[in-house]
Amino acid sequence: MTGYFLRRALVLLSTLLAASLVVFVVLQVLPGDPAALMLGTGARPDTLAALRHHLGLDAPAWLRYLRWIFGILRGDFGISYTYNVPVAELVRQRSALSVPLALLAIVLSTAIAIPVGVFAAARRGSVRDAALMGAAQVGVAIPNFWLGILLILLFAIHLPWLPASGFPGWGEGLWPGLRALILPALALALPQAAILARVTRAAVIETLGEDFVRTARAKGLTRGAALWRHAVPNALIPVVTLIGLQFSFLLAGTVIVENVFTLPGLGRLVFQAIAQRDLIVVQDLVVLLAGSVILVNFTVDLAAAAIDPRQRRPGA
Amino acid sequence: MRGAWRSRNLLAGGAITALMVLIALVSLVWTPYGPTQIDIVHRLATPSAAHPLGTDLFGRDELSMLMAGAQSSLSVALIAVIVGAGIGVPIGAFAAARGGVPDDLVMRACDLAFAFPALLTAVMITALAGPGAINAMLAIGIFNIPVFARITRGAARGVWGREFILAARAAGRHDTAITVLHVLPNIAAVLLVQATIQFALAIVADAGLSYVGLGTQPPQPSWGRMLNDAQTFIWRAPLLAVFPGLAITFAVLGLNLLGDGLQDLLDPRVRRAR
Amino acid sequence: MLAVENLSVSLPMEGGRVPVLADVSFALARGESVGLVGESGSGKSMTALAIMGLLPPGAATSGRVLFDGRDLLAAAEPELCAIRGRRIGMVFQEPMTALNPLMSIGAQVTEPLRLHLRLGRAEAEARARRLLARVGLAQIDPHRHPHQLSGGQRQRVVIAIALACGPELLIADEPTTALDVTMQAQVLDLLGELAAEQGLALLLITHDLGVVSATAARVMVMYAGRVVEAGGTGAVFAAMAHPYTRALFAASPHEAGGRPAPIPGQVPDPQHRPPGCAFAPRCPRAQRDCVATVPVLSPLPFKGRGLGEGSACGASAASPAPSPPPSPASGRGSHVAACFHPHPAP
Ligand SMILES: Nc1ncnc2c1ncn2[C@@H]1O[C@H](COP(=O)(O)OP(=O)(O)OP(=O)(O)O)[C@@H](O)[C@H]1O
Ligand code: SF4
Ligand SMILES: [Mg+2]
Numbered sequence: 001m002t003g004y005f006l007r008r009a010l011v012l013l014s015t016l017l018a019a020s021l022v023v024f025v026v027l028q029v030l031p032g033d034p035a036a037l038m039l040g041t042g043a044r045p046d047t048l049a050a051l052r053h054h055l056g057l058d059a060p061a062w063l064r065y066l067r068w069i070f071g072i073l074r075g076d077f078g079i080s081y082t083y084n085v086p087v088a089e090l091v092r093q094r095s096a097l098s099v100p101l102a103l104l105a106i107v108l109s110t111a112i113a114i115p116v117g118v119f120a121a122a123r124r125g126s127v128r129d130a131a132l133m134g135a136a137q138v139g140v141a142i143p144n145f146w147l148g149i150l151l152i153l154l155f156a157i158h159l160p161w162l163p164a165s166g167f168p169g170w171g172e173g174l175w176p177g178l179r180a181l182i183l184p185a186l187a188l189a190l191p192q193a194a195i196l197a198r199v200t201r202a203a204v205i206e207t208l209g210e211d212f213v214r215t216a217r218a219k220g221l222t223r224g225a226a227l228w229r230h231a232v233p234n235a236l237i238p239v240v241t242l243i244g245l246q247f248s249f250l251l252a253g254t255v256i257v258e259n260v261f262t263l264p265g266l267g268r269l270v271f272q273a274i275a276q277r278d279l280i281v282v283q284d285l286v287v288l289l290a291g292s293v294i295l296v297n298f299t300v301d302l303a304a305a306a307i308d309p310r311q312r313r314p315g316a
Numbered sequence: 317m318r319g320a321w322r323s324r325n326l327l328a329g330g331a332i333t334a335l336m337v338l339i340a341l342v343s344l345v346w347t348p349y350g351p352t353q354i355d356i357v358h359r360l361a362t363p364s365a366a367h368p369l370g371t372d373l374f375g376r377d378e379l380s381m382l383m384a385g386a387q388s389s390l391s392v393a394l395i396a397v398i399v400g401a402g403i404g405v406p407i408g409a410f411a412a413a414r415g416g417v418p419d420d421l422v423m424r425a426c427d428l429a430f431a432f433p434a435l436l437t438a439v440m441i442t443a444l445a446g447p448g449a450i451n452a453m454l455a456i457g458i459f460n461i462p463v464f465a466r467i468t469r470g471a472a473r474g475v476w477g478r479e480f481i482l483a484a485r486a487a488g489r490h491d492t493a494i495t496v497l498h499v500l501p502n503i504a505a506v507l508l509v510q511a512t513i514q515f516a517l518a519i520v521a522d523a524g525l526s527y528v529g530l531g532t533q534p535p536q537p538s539w540g541r542m543l544n545d546a547q548t549f550i551w552r553a554p555l556l557a558v559f560p561g562l563a564i565t566f567a568v569l570g571l572n573l574l575g576d577g578l579q580d581l582l583d584p585r586v587r588r589a590r
Numbered sequence: 591m592l593a594v595e596n597l598s599v600s601l602p603m604e605g606g607r608v609p610v611l612a613d614v615s616f617a618l619a620r621g622e623s624v625g626l627v628g629e630s631g632s633g634k635s636m637t638a639l640a641i642m643g644l645l646p647p648g649a650a651t652s653g654r655v656l657f658d659g660r661d662l663l664a665a666a667e668p669e670l671c672a673i674r675g676r677r678i679g680m681v682f683q684e685p686m687t688a689l690n691p692l693m694s695i696g697a698q699v700t701e702p703l704r705l706h707l708r709l710g711r712a713e714a715e716a717r718a719r720r721l722l723a724r725v726g727l728a729q730i731d732p733h734r735h736p737h738q739l740s741g742g743q744r745q746r747v748v749i750a751i752a753l754a755c756g757p758e759l760l761i762a763d764e765p766t767t768a769l770d771v772t773m774q775a776q777v778l779d780l781l782g783e784l785a786a787e788q789g790l791a792l793l794l795i796t797h798d799l800g801v802v803s804a805t806a807a808r809v810m811v812m813y814a815g816r817v818v819e820a821g822g823t824g825a826v827f828a829a830m831a832h833p834y835t836r837a838l839f840a841a842s843p844h845e846a847g848g849r850p851a852p853i854p855g856q857v858p859d860p861q862h863r864p865p866g867c868a869f870a871p872r873c874p875r876a877q878r879d880c881v882a883t884v885p886v887l888s889p890l891p892f893k894g895r896g897l898g899e900g901s902a903c904g905a906s907a908a909s910p911a912p913s914p915p916p917s918p919a920s921g922r923g924s925h926v927a928a929c930f931h932p933h934p935a936p
Contacts, residue, residue, distance in 0.1 A: 015424075015427060015428055015431070018424075018428050019428060019431050019432075022428070022432075023440070026440050026444070027440060027443060027444070030444065031444055037444070137569065137572065137573070138565070138569060140568075140569075140572060141516070141564075141565045141566075141568035141569035141572055142561075142565050142568075143520045143523055143524065143561070143564050143565070143568075145523075145524060145527050145540075145543070146523075146543060146560075146561030146564060146565070149543060149546075149547055149550070149557045149561065150557075150558070150561065152547075152550065153550065153554050153557060153558075157550065157551065157554070210687060211682060211684055211687040211688045212687060212688055212689055212690040212691070214644060214682065214688075215682060215688045215689065215690075215698075215748065215751065216690070216701075217642075217644050217674065218642060218644065218674055218675060218679070218680040218682075218752070219674065219675035219701055219702040219705065219751060219754075220671050220672065220673070220674040220675030220676055220702060220705055220706055221671070221675075221701070221705065222667070222668075222671050223667070230690050230693075233692050234690065234691065234692055245430075248430065248431065248433045249433060251433065252433035252434065252435035252436065252524075255435055255528075256435070256524050256527060256528055259527070259528050260527075260547070270439055271528060271529075274439060274442055274443050274530075277443070279443065282439065282440070282443045286432075286436055286439060286440055289436055290431040290432055290436060291431075293430070293431040293432075293433070294431045297430075307692065308691070308692060309691070309692065309735040309737065310691055310735070310737045
């Protein structure tokens with residue numbers, strides 16, 4: 001297990017470094033002069049020079065990359081050009097919204113999808129199975145940002161139960177903040193849940209046909225006990241892996257859905273930074289988002305290994 | 317019974333997709349009104365005989381815009397898939413043919429690329445080059461490259477292990493020739509199914525990018541942009557926020573059904589599973 | 591104790607219902623060992639699954655499976671759950687896939703103990719350890735997972751599970767097919783010992799006649815969903831009245847007969863069973879009447895009849911009188927075969 005972990009950790013580290021290198025090359029090296037890009041064509045030469053100095057552009061690219069990376073390791077992401085505050089501070093503020101939103105969405109989608117998928121698999125071929133899977137087929141096709149708009153129409157305008165936009169922060173307690181996140185989290189979760197439910201159903205149907213499920217039934221376990229104790233845990237291995245893969249879509253979804261609900265999260269920060277050509281913020285955010293995708297997939301691989309003793313074999 | 321169900325997927329998916337393509341093509345030569353034709357007097361009109369789906373905040377005809385939107389959405393998605401497959405398939409085929417270190421490198425690069433969803437790629441591109449339909453195509457296309465590379469490599473490796481390939485190698489055929497003559501024809505079906513799925517994903521990605529303003533730019537109509545505009549007036553004209561979403565969902569549903577139907581048709585293993 | 595009467599099973603397949611078992615009847619007394627042999631696809635596993643009530647979804651059954659007088663085919667699911675694993679244990683064909691890869695072997699042996707005997711955790715674990723030791727796995731840590739065990743070790747775990755609650759009947763469905771030769775003998779010996787020691791009835795399913803002759807007092811030969819010959823192991827092997835039994839024997843490796851001669855052709859799919867005797871297309875003794883009617887089980891030898899003559903077979907097929915299904919009371923032990931032209935008695 002330790003050897004397995006070390007090997008995985010090494011791959012993780014190199015992938016993270018490679019991702020940061022890609023971001024740096026695309027945003028700092030390809031444009032030639034990032035300062036000119038940030039200020040646009042009409043910039044005055046002295047402002048340009050000042051910004052170049054501010055960005056440390058006199059140094060060669062490799063040195064700038066190292067400075068950036070070691071800065072990040074120390075928690076120093078640089079100073080936002082437009083806000084004139086440390087990017088780390090911006091990220092901290094905005095994460096207070098985006099991280100709970102993403103977590104809520106993942107929890108919701110898993111909590112909906114797994115029971116639905118298992119239920120449909122247990123009753124495959126029935127009318128209820130067909131109805132659920134028909135709904136899932138449509139659910140997969142609904143874009144999350146449109147679902148967000150529909151939810152606003154339904155639960156904020158037609159039935160004024162929940163806020164249509166904005167976020168009061170966590171200062172006033174858990175509930176006001178959570179209330180603002182319910183609709184966006186649903187908008188993110190439901191289409192993901194549709195995909196996950198379909199995969200869960202297929203995986204459970206496949207494991208239900210396995211010999212060990214028959215062994216369990218021959219022991220005298222009821223259909224339900226054999227399903228939940230033996231079939232479902234085995235079916236969950238591919239499902240857990242998929243949850244990890246979905247995270248990257250979820251993150252992209254969060255960025256857009258934050259715009260639907262005008263939530264001041266990392267997603268909105270990205271667009272504000274683009275609009276204001278705040279290259280430093282863009283660069284930091286892209287690397288953070290990509291890094292979190294990599295980290296989540298790493299965690300999910302470990303989780304799959306924890307569920308499945310076969311994956312812990314040395315040399316596997 | 318099951319066979320009928322399957323061909324129903326294929327038929328429904330094929331019909332919806334054909335309808336969408338037809339609408340997109342028709343919109344090139346005819347729409348009820350000009351899709352960019354402004355008529356401030358009749359702005360935010362509810363559906364009527366003159367405007368079956370009503371008008372938007374500038375008095376543009378919603379139906380005409382949806383038709384033109386289909387055209388722009390389908391072309392962005394089509395080009396994105398072509399870019400992705402055009403680069404990804406050769407890379408994947410190369411990795412499968414070579415194996416060893418090149419294969420490892422390609423697969424590691426794909427792992428890395430998966431950390432950048434289409435939207436992040438788009439963010440980087442727009443940060444450099446500004447928003448627009450071309451950049452959206454590029455962003456979605458780049459995102460598609462590793463998808464196609466992986467699936468090609470996986471499927472091609474299966475083919476490389478088969479006997480007729482050994483025979484071709486024994487006959488002294490070059491790897492490239494074997495790939496083109498034997499491997500690619502054998503995995504074409506898998507690639508077609510994947511292309512259908514990626515096409516659907518590309519439509520959603522394009523709509524998302526134009527919704528946040530990074531994709532197709534006005535005045536060229538796009539479904540995502542229409543949704544964004546509609547949200548501003550959601551209190552006065554809620555239907556405007558419904559139609560473009562229905563169009564996206566319908567198009568994606570059609571492609572997904574088509575992909576499922578093709579998959580079932582092509583994969584006899586799934587056919588036998590209950 | 592177990593009496594299977596006129597059991598027929600049909601399964602739904604593309605293009606309609608297909609009969610996989612037809613009119614299977616046999617009985618098993620307490621403590622008795624009976625072998626069920628036949629080629630792959632002859633319906634042996636289906637017979638076992640029908641007894642267990644674990645047929646694939648959509649299966650339709652007729653006839654009766656009496657276990658201590660209760661008809662298991664008509665029994666409700668909770669009653670069956672209480673019997674499975676408690677009073678009837680089952681060992682499966684494929685040890686590699688019969689165990690849950692995510693659960694430790696200890697936990698899998700413990701499960702029926704806790705379920706049926708309501709043992710506490712510690713008690714169940716101690717009992718599981720004893721069971722594992724009894725099947726020859728004393729050295730194996732119960733916390734191990736199935737993938738860390740060899741095929742033979744896994745099959746021992748499966749046997750331990752089947753025997754955990756001290757069942758009265760053990761159904762072993764080709765318990766040794768997937769194992770190598772030395773392992774086969776060990777596992778068979780173990781099954782024989784355990785059956786004798788615990789006084790349990792054993793239904794041993796195999797396609798290996800050698801296994802049957804060594805282990806079972808009585809044997810039934812199955813072909814295409816029907817029992818074609820049955821009787822005491824000695825009598826059946828001495829006579830081998832049914833051409834299929836003879837072909838099966840010739841096809842199996844044995845000391846006496848030199849090199850095995852495979853039976854030409856294949857077991858017909860349930861969808862494409864020929865009319866009349868299902869073995870006719872492969873039978874060296876087949877005659878025209880064989881394809882007209884299905885031969886029924888009749889006692890052997892056919893006294894006073896000329897063997898191999900159409901008239902004799904026609905008579906036995908026309909009158910149902912000499913062919914009652916062997917009932918647990920009367921028919922047990924008598925030698926029967928379903929053939930119009932059986933090999934003459936030696
Ligand atoms: N789940 C199923 N659905 C449909 N048909 C089946 C199913 N399982 C088995 N059959 C069919 O039922 C017939 C009897 O199969 P069975 O498994 O009982 O044979 P067997 O004698 O146990 O053979 P083997 O030695 O291979 O285990 C076969 O023709 C098989 O094709
Ligand atoms: S009935 Fe005829 S075909 Fe069938 S086994 Fe006997 S001799 Fe052969
Ligand atoms: Mg079998």
